Amino acid sequence: MTLTNWAGNTAFRARAVHHPVSLDELRGLVAAGDRIRALGSGHSFNDVADTTGDLVVLDRMPETIEIDSAARRVRVGAGTTYARLAEAVHAAGFALENMASLPHISVGGSVATGTHGSGDANRCLAAAVSGLELVTADGSVSSLSRGDDGFAGAVVSLGALGVVTALTLDLVPAFELRQYVREGLTPDALDGFDDIMANGYSVSLFTDWRDTRVWLKRREEFTDDFWHGTRPATAPQHPLAGMPAGACTTQLGVPGPWHERLPHFRADAPPSGAGDELQSEFLLPRAHAVAALRELYAVGDRLRPALHVSEVRTIAADDLWLSPFRDRDSVGVHFTWIRDVAAVLPALDLVEQTLAPFDPRPHWGKLFTRRPDCPGDFRELVRRMDPAGKFANDFVRLLLGE
Structure with a gap:
């Protein structure tokens, strides 16, 4: 049976897929292999995890959740x-600073690709990492902590440095949130973009570049019925207009634990109600947000035939070398496409042309066609830690300019 990613649009070419059950077994596999990659939960939409060598999946390793x-x-x-992590952390009275839209994704894969949630003050998930452990090319185990030489390059690393086995994450005290959906946001309301995105702990705009709704995840109750010309949703909503909302986290302002409000989808439900899909996302400097969004609204009629929905989020800057948010507060513009490559490629090309003047960076786990710049400090770190290219693949080699 062919192994594919979650969306089914990428078939992995690995000659063998291993599910090690211990660290010693993993070390042996890495030491003996000539080409090897780690695969997380398979939620990337491109070939970032692919290899013609061996794939290792850590889903059968002993579970480790150790709270200090x-x-x-x-x-x-x-x-x-x-x-699973959020459940254990919450039970101990703590929280993660933020979560992505889906709770189903693995920690290692999410961190390695710079995956993020939303919120003006919230950084990407990888920014919470204070330490990591990885198996390097000779099968030895290496540990890096925040402040160590190369640490800022090893966190978001696309699997290019070794197989990460464990991560240490910062925690905050547990907290409650309420989730509201507002309907009817017009393009004219972009003049108030900063105020809109500041009105919650986490805020998302869902749009087809004609009709726009706002997801507000707030600590406080929300009572402004006339907020930015919108109206409150009177029933639970799915990010895709018209889809049943049964898989979505609780809305209508009902307070609940952070991990049951920050993701859009419930952990005990399938992670999508749209069926087959493809995804792209581009991260822009916050200062360009309104101008870029206006340009996308202007070409919305040409995007809609290939589009399920777009999501707009804000993400705070970090200092990780390969992070799409390195050294700049950002706005992410996400596209959930229909699963029709012939229809999507022209639309994706139009998006990339439209956003080109605004210095976009791609999400590493989603579809893009223009090769991004690779920071020189990361390129040098790869040469130092994996000189023979054991963990390289086509995706990494292209990024490194090889």
Whole structure:
């Protein structure tokens, strides 16, 4: 049976797929292999995890969730999902600063690709990493901590440095959120973009570049019935207009734990109600947000035939070398496309042309066609840690300019 990613649009070419059950077994596989890659939960839409060598999947490794209450940190196995981690952390009275739309994704894969949630003050998921452990090319185990030489390059690394086995993440005290959906946001309301995105702990705009709705995840109750010309949704909503909302997290302002409000989708439900899909996302400097969004609204009629929905989010800057948010507060513009490559490619090309003047960076786990720049410090780190290219693949070699 052919192994594919979650969306089914990428078939992995690996000659063998291994599910090690211990660290020693993993070390042996890495040491003996000539080409090897780690695969997380398979939620990337491109070939970032692909290889013609061996794939290792850490889903059968012993579960590790070790909470240090005094230090407010948790050590977690890379194959653990955010859903499982959040449940354990919350039970101990703590929280992760933020979560992505889906709780089903693995910690290791999400961190390696710069995956993010939303919120003016919230950084990407990888920014919470204070330490990581990885198996390097000779099968040895290496540990890096925040402040160590090369640490800022090893966190978002696309699997190019080794197989990450465990990560240590910062925690915050547990908290409650309420989730509201507002309907009818018009393009004219973009003049108030900063105020809109500041009106919650986490805020998302869902749009088809004609009709736009706002997801507000707030600590406080929300009572402004006339906010930016919108109206409150009177029933639970799915991000895709008209889809049943049964898989979505609780809305209508009902307070609940952070991990049951920050994701858009429930951990105990399938992660999508749209059926087959493809995804792209581009991260822009915050200062360009309104101008870029206006340009996308202007070409919306040409995007809609290939589009399920777009999501707009804000993400705070970090200092990780390969992070799409390195050194700049950002706005992410996400596209959930129909699963029709012939229809999507022209639309994706139009998006890339439209956003080109605004210095876009791609999400590493989604579809893009223009090769991004690779920071020189990351290129040098790869040469130092994996000189023979054991962990390289076509995706990494292209990024490195090889």
